[in-house]
Amino acid sequence: MAAEGSSSIDALGQFQLHTALGPIGASVNFTQANLMMVVSGLGILALLWFGMKPRAMVPGRLQAAAELSYDTMLSMCLEQIGPEGRKFFPFVFTLFFFILFGNLLGVFPYFFTFTSHIAVTLALALLVFVLVTTVAIREHGWHFFSYFVPQGIPVVLAPLLVVIEVISYLSRVISLSVRLFANMMAGHVMLEVFGAFIIMLGGLGALGYAPAGLSLALNTILIGFELLVAVLQAYVFAVLTCIYLHDAVHLH
Amino acid sequence: MDLASAKMVGAGLAVIALAGVGVGIGNIFAALVNSVARNPAARDRVFGLAILGFALTEAVALYALVIAFIILFV
Numbered sequence: 164m165a166a167e168g169s170s171s172i173d174a175l176g177q178f179q180l181h182t183a184l185g186p187i188g189a190s191v192n193f194t195q196a197n198l199m200m201v202v203s204g205l206g207i208l209a210l211l212w213f214g215m216k217p218r219a220m221v222p223g224r225l226q227a228a229a230e231l232s233y234d235t236m237l238s239m240c241l242e243q244i245g246p247e248g249r250k251f252f253p254f255v256f257t258l259f260f261f262i263l264f265g266n267l268l269g270v271f272p273y274f275f276t277f278t279s280h281i282a283v284t285l286a287l288a289l290l291v292f293v294l295v296t297t298v299a300i301r302e303h304g305w306h307f308f309s310y311f312v313p314q315g316i317p318v319v320l321a322p323l324l325v326v327i328e329v330i331s332y333l334s335r336v337i338s339l340s341v342r343l344f345a346n347m348m349a350g351h352v353m354l355e356v357f358g359a360f361i362i363m364l365g366g367l368g369a370l371g372y373a374p375a376g377l378s379l380a381l382n383t384i385l386i387g388f389e390l391l392v393a394v395l396q397a398y399v400f401a402v403l404t405c406i407y408l409h410d411a412v413h414l415h
Numbered sequence: 416m417d418l419a420s421a422k423m424v425g426a427g428l429a430v431i432a433l434a435g436v437g438v439g440i441g442n443i444f445a446a447l448v449n450s451v452a453r454n455p456a457a458r459d460r461v462f463g464l465a466i467l468g469f470a471l472t473e474a475v476a477l478y479a480l481v482i483a484f485i486i487l488f489v
Binding site: 172173174175335338341342345346348349352395396398399 | 484
């Protein structure tokens with residue numbers, strides 16, 4: 164970690180884990196990332212519980228949010244996976260909201276983005292990968308392995324293409340996890356770097372005030388961009404899960 | 416060249432990949448404008464696809480950025 168000298172920026176320090184909830188948390192290694200996971204889980208439950216409580220004919224804002232999210236995810240599942248999508252809807256819905264709340268909580272000051280840790284995103288990606296492979300094998304049995312042989316290829320090319328297909332199938336885990344992790348980490352490092360610029364330039368005296376204001380403005384825009392990225396990456400994760408599930412159910 | 420300056424140069428080299436990503440994102444939105452101009456009714460459907468493509472391409476930029484950050488800060 165680059166902490167030596169006042170001129171270097173400690174951009175990765177924000178991702179360090181600390182134990183939360185005092186001595187009880189410390190004794191079971193309950194970190195602030197775990198705390199944020201609990202908070203996001205409770206947030207999802209609160210949105211759906213309090214959103215659907217009135218059951219009004221003309222929905223209020225909270226109810227509209229709950230209904231809209233349900234509708235959007237259901238239509239996405241049915242569109243991407245097909246009629247079988249209804250079976251996988253609860254999984255995709257949970258996955259989407261867990262990631263979405265994790266990403267969005269990270270934008271608040273003093274909060275922590277648990278999706279900015281590769282361990283968390285890799286676990287989520289492995290969950291998807293294992294589910295997809297299990298579904299494919301359960302649906303198709305041994306026939307599943309024909310997925311790795313593209314249709315209508317010359318026999319000479321088959322050994323090469325099978326290897327490529329297998330590698331691309333396995334690399335889904337990496338691309339799925341690193342995409343989310345890199346997006347969240349890069350965004351927060353960028354915020355930190357520009358935040359440090361404000362302090363450094365402000366310390367220069369009258370000459371630095373204009374550039375410091377500029378980087379403050381840029382940071383404000385970046386937070387808006389982070390909101391977009393947070394929603395987009397959760398959506399991309401869910402869509403790719405649906406696409407993989409489609410492949411698993413239909414093969415090709 | 417000492418290690419610190421080599422790190423700076425390496426981080427600079429790592430983000431050259433952003434040139435390719437710039438071309439890619441430009442391509443995606445050029446295609447989006449094209450298709451919406453040809454068939455404005457398809458806008459909603461095509462826009463979702465474009466955003467998906469944008470997110471996938473942008474991820475490549477972030478891989479390069481993460482490598483640069485790792486070189487600089489770790």
